[in-house]
């Protein structure tokens with residue numbers, strides 16, 4: 001991004017096995033400051049990205065790069081892999097890649113029916129719209145919808161058939177609804193409910209949903225969450 005520097009957690013610098021990132025945030029913040037100062041004095045010819053990649057912050061992450069992706073192959077594989085990667089300090093010649101989030105969705109014809117024999121909970125809030133109410137999310141009702149669905153035909157044809165419209169379940173705020181009216185089935189987007197978790201952006205199996213920033217800083221009242 002011209003004119004922007006990503007540091008700390010925004011740049012994905014968390015050390016996942018240690019669950020620590022504050023030191024990485026400080027390191028990358030110092031590096032960004034040094035880079036800006038060097039740029040201002042005309043002393044730097046490399047970009048911030050190259051500097052960050054060559055820094056101790058990235059050297060630390062290189063040692064643990066395979067640990068989190070290893071758990072995508074199951075807990076036992078992940079544990080053995082984590083032990084190996086820790087013992088060898090990340091010297092493995094390979095790098096496991098993370099798959100996109102939607103990749104873990106199963107199609108209806110292969111998915112096992114979930115066991116629903118758990119005890120009914122009595123804790124409040126018990127439904128999503130009650131949760132939305134507690135989040136005090138607020139958007140002007142007449143602002144443009146900030147959830148862009150590039151092809152809504154897929155929702156009522158391919159997606160309904162293959163995945164059973166998972167957006168109705170993975171959205172924690174009940175934003176997506178398939179409604180039926182005189183013209184047939186269609187996707188209804190209740191954008192004013194959105195709590196800006198961005199799940200839909202990464203979990204939609206056809207990658208047709210794009211979350212964009214709503215107008216006027218609208219959204220949940222985080223202070224009251």
Ligand code: SF4
Nearest residue numbers: 171194195197198200
């Ligand atoms: S960002 Fe989160 S709350 Fe908003 S529509 Fe997407 S899944 Fe729902």
